[in-house]
Amino acid sequence: MQNGHLYIFALFLSFYSFSCAGFFSEFEEKKDPLEIEIETVKRIANYDMNNVKVMRNPDEWIGKIISLSGTVISQPILGEVDEVFELRGTNDGYLTDMIIRLDRPLPRQANIGQAIKLVSQGKEVRVFGKMNGLKSIRTDSGTRRELPEIDCQLIYDRNDFYMDRPLWISRELENRSTRTRNTTR
Numbered sequence: 001m002q003n004g005h006l007y008i009f010a011l012f013l014s015f016y017s018f019s020c021a022g023f024f025s026e027f028e029e030k031k032d033p034l035e036i037e038i039e040t041v042k043r044i045a046n047y048d049m050n051n052v053k054v055m056r057n058p059d060e061w062i063g064k065i066i067s068l069s070g071t072v073i074s075q076p077i078l079g080e081v082d083e084v085f086e087l088r089g090t091n092d093g094y095l096t097d098m099i100i101r102l103d104r105p106l107p108r109q110a111n112i113g114q115a116i117k118l119v120s121q122g123k124e125v126r127v128f129g130k131m132n133g134l135k136s137i138r139t140d141s142g143t144r145r146e147l148p149e150i151d152c153q154l155i156y157d158r159n160d161f162y163m164d165r166p167l168w169i170s171r172e173l174e175n176r177s178t179r180t181r182n183t184t185r
Contacts, residue, residue: 101152
């Protein structure tokens with residue numbers, strides 16, 4: 001009698017675990033399309049880039065997804081204050097100085113009580129984006145410069161080592177994930 005109860009209990013336990021395993025695995029497999037797009041950008045990005053490499057052969061970099069860290073310099077470039085900023089830093093001892101083009105404004109704090117993730121002058125960030133090539137600009141002092149230009153897709157705080165809390169996500173990346181979400185339904 002004891003073995004019969006044990007056998008039924010084991011059978012019930014195995015049936016229960018298999019049915020729950022299917023439920024939980026189905027639940028885990030359904031990732032948010034935006035999360036998938038973000039992971040793809042981070043996975044395919046070239047982290048080994050600097051101005052020297054781009055200046056030597058700019059055409060080789062056009063269209064590639066790159067990632068770099070640096071300090072936000074909010075100089076007005078060609079009068080485009082909201083849609084662009086300059087990012088300066090180093091990678092492997094080489095200068096990185098890029099124009100970062102945005103497809104939507106960065107978040108701004110409207111009042112003191114707001115808890116907003118800000119990207120502002122002097123902030124240390126990591127940027128992911130698509131290289132456009134070299135762009136000739138005129139700074140507010142009238143100086144002409146040629147810098148690599150990037151269409152920004154993601155911005156993270158430089159200290160977010162796991163890159164799991166973006167400060168800014170491009171409209172283009174969000175739209176791509178929405179199209180993915182709509183086609184999978």
